[in-house]
Amino acid sequence: MKKKIVAVSLALLSTSAAQAALLTDPNDARSWQGASVGTFAGLYYGSNTLANRQAVIANNLLDDSNFDATGYAAATLKKFNGVDVVANPLFGAYGTSFDQPGVSDGNDSTYNYTFGSAGAAVGGNAIDQHWIQTDNTIGNSVWDLGFQASKAAVFNSIDHTPLPLEAIESTVYLSNDMITWTQAVTERVWLEGIYSDTSVLWDGFVYAVGTGTADTFRYASIVWGGPGALQADGDNEINGVMGLRDNFQPGPSLPEPASLALFGLGLLGLYAARRRRSAV
Numbered sequence: 001m002k003k004k005i006v007a008v009s010l011a012l013l014s015t016s017a018a019q020a021a022l023l024t025d026p027n028d029a030r031s032w033q034g035a036s037v038g039t040f041a042g043l044y045y046g047s048n049t050l051a052n053r054q055a056v057i058a059n060n061l062l063d064d065s066n067f068d069a070t071g072y073a074a075a076t077l078k079k080f081n082g083v084d085v086v087a088n089p090l091f092g093a094y095g096t097s098f099d100q101p102g103v104s105d106g107n108d109s110t111y112n113y114t115f116g117s118a119g120a121a122v123g124g125n126a127i128d129q130h131w132i133q134t135d136n137t138i139g140n141s142v143w144d145l146g147f148q149a150s151k152a153a154v155f156n157s158i159d160h161t162p163l164p165l166e167a168i169e170s171t172v173y174l175s176n177d178m179i180t181w182t183q184a185v186t187e188r189v190w191l192e193g194i195y196s197d198t199s200v201l202w203d204g205f206v207y208a209v210g211t212g213t214a215d216t217f218r219y220a221s222i223v224w225g226g227p228g229a230l231q232a233d234g235d236n237e238i239n240g241v242m243g244l245r246d247n248f249q250p251g252p253s254l255p256e257p258a259s260l261a262l263f264g265l266g267l268l269g270l271y272a273a274r275r276r277r278s279a280v
Contacts, residue, residue, distance in 0.1 A: 094123025145243030171226030
């Protein structure tokens with residue numbers, strides 16, 4: 001009984017929120033904010049040919065779902081444009097995108113935003129409507145993933161077209177000591193962003209990067225432009241970052257309240273079973 005309850009409880013705590021709906025058709029005719037399988041074939045493999053579209057599919061590059069990050073802790077922004085924001089939380093500024101899922105107002109299906117609120121830590125520490133713009137110096141803007149990650153998911157905010165260029169306009173570098181940095185490569189793109197409400201245009205094209213090896217890393221530094229970006233127009237809009245395991249699932253984090261409640265019920269069951277045995 002004890003082993004069964006513990007196993008069920010641990011399974012509940014390890015349930016992942018990331019979706020999985022990998023594209024399988026190189027001739028898929030759909031478009032995501034103007035981007036198609038052919039668009040990604042041209043950007044990542046050089047041209048929109050059948051062979052390159054098949055490479056997109058074979059490499060599991062595109063996932064037609066939203067990356068639901070509910071219940072998982074985002075990476076911690078340690079440095080922003082060269083300044084320790086843990087010690088200086090009011091340094092810098094962040095932007096805010098207006099359109100929100102499930103809210104009907106004048107911002108629906110727009111890229112509307114405001115920029116200039118103080119405290120970059122607000123913009124870079126959570127997966128939400130707030131975002132920051134990093135400079136292009138490696139090691140100046142750094143996130144602590146919280147564990148030895150195999151991948152890093154980058155959540156960005158979009159403020160205009162073309163797409164996916166305006167979404168994937170950064171290069172990510174990975175490190176274990178914040179001194180030696182390895183350029184990451186894009187390994188997966190979630191085409192629907194973080195919200196299931198696809199009318200929210202600024203939300204889209206969450207992407208995951210890795211080293212291309214079995215090496216793990218603790219820190220991620222993001223710069224605008226660079227060799228890993230699809231374009232370099234002088235800025236980026238980074239919503240947040242999250243460390244992932246090798247299978248693209250989230251790493252260790254605080255469990256959701258519902259999971260905690262179920263885990264508590266499991267522990268109560270163990271306690272009751274032990275009391276019954278003691279009473280016999």
